[in-house]
Amino acid sequence: MRRGFRLVHKKRGHRHSVSPMAGHLGELVFFGIVFLIGLVWMAAALVFLVTPLWRANTRFVETVCEIENKRVVVTDDPDETRFRPEFLLRFEVEGRSQAHWGYSVCRVISTNRAEQEAILEGYEVGQTYPCWYDPSDPTRVVLVREFGWFAMMMVLGALPFVLIGGGGVLFVLLRFGKSDEHVLATWRKGNWDRVVKKQAESNRLPGVPQGADMTNSPGTTLAYRLPISASPTWKLVGILLAALLWNAAVAYFTTIAVRGFLLGQPDWWVTIFLVPFVALGIFFIFLFFRQLLIATGVGKTFLEISDHPLHPGQICRVLVHQSGRLRVRSLKLFLVCREKTQFREGTDTRIETKTVFSQEIFRRQRFDIQRGIPFEAEVEMAVPQGVMHSFRSANNEIQWLLVVEGKLTRKPNFQREFYLIVHPEKEHDESRGAEAVRAEELRGGE
């Protein structure tokens, strides 16, 4: 059987049905076109804008000219009429008098006639002004020499096309005709490996997050203070921004609807259409005030831990600290394992989390916390034997975390999360046997 070029392959499971060769060619064509657009655009900007500007600023000869006439040149494009100012300049080149039309070397034209006429107004006929002419072609004469912001913007505008297109072409060519494994192995052996060599040497557990930021904060009672996964203040800022943006847009359309009512011409369809949007805006405001209460009224929660990173079967101590002036209905601490997956649906990237393990390790009910006297409790925690370690790749993650859940009277309930790193089981830990037995006892005692 000869191996021919096939556009579409039989679909297997979740894999793509399009032939890899067709996919590579498609990518090559796409990035090639993007690259070419960028290249042509940049070349045009360099030839027609940057080079003339550079010549005018460095090579043109300065002299004095007399303005004999002035006009606005009108160009009738198919889409719209455009205008540019021009002056008839009389000047001398090596003792010979010459007169040529000119103003700026770029001859940038505008759709605004008034703007161009204002430029004409700035110069008087019969008066003398400094001007610059091209020594190799004295018909090219200018009254102004510019830095050329427009030219710079045109060059910079082309740059993303050149970089994305060129990078894409290079990426496709490097992968062309290679298996996925070959590409990944080459990548490992190539420069990238050198870049991350130091990191790779220190991380002998591939796929396990290092969690360096989790052990750089010492605790006051136990060894480490765990960082909170998302600060309540940042959550508050996020919700505030969302509420402001959403409600500003809704307010604009609501004003139009209300004006219709005031003028006696109500648009009922627009009004009905707006109702769910206004409701969502109110919900955002509710969320904001709820988060404001949590951020300002609940007080700080922090956790300290005796060992970190952990490993399956390990026993450690955890200190729960809660401040604020609170009437607590219940305060719980959970050890949680969560799968976090990221996937693309069309142009959207979605994230889904699934809690696969949750164990309550501490609970206290019905108590008050006074301002200035924070609540503290130290508990023993056992990571279950034989469980999966923390894992992170580009689209998939296994997270271990400690979750503090508080139910309060007259204040919103809250939940705060603190990440942990769990390493794979320790094979040569002498104390492992004793720890495992103690861990079993802890679990059995619940």
Place this chain on the structure above:
Amino acid sequence: MADVHPSVLIRFDENGLVFQPGETLSGEYRVDSVEPLQCKAVELSVLWYTEGKGDEDMAVHAFERTSEEKNGPIDVTRPGRFQVTLPSSPLSYDGHNLKIRWCVRVRLFPKREKELVAQKDFTLGAVCPFGVDGS
């Protein structure tokens, strides 16, 4: 009717499919073909990949490419051997939305026929699966 298409068989030296981090995984691959198969290249990889709801991730732990250009004519009638020390992580995992699989994958690039791929999964480590109720 018997299958006339060539296929690749992978066999581990140990009969089991469960290995521990640091252990050596060894075995061989063999091409089953009625007619002699001429190959441009053979690739052998030991890798992990993810399955489940998230987009697939993959990382190659060991990779070896034998090509006609670099190594001379490839004789696929003789079994190919492999031996690799397994890493400490990531361990095989069978979760709800995420699974981590380890495998040995052999990819053959015949001169005239279409690419042949075969893989044999194995388990790295002994992770206990979580219960459906999250216990």
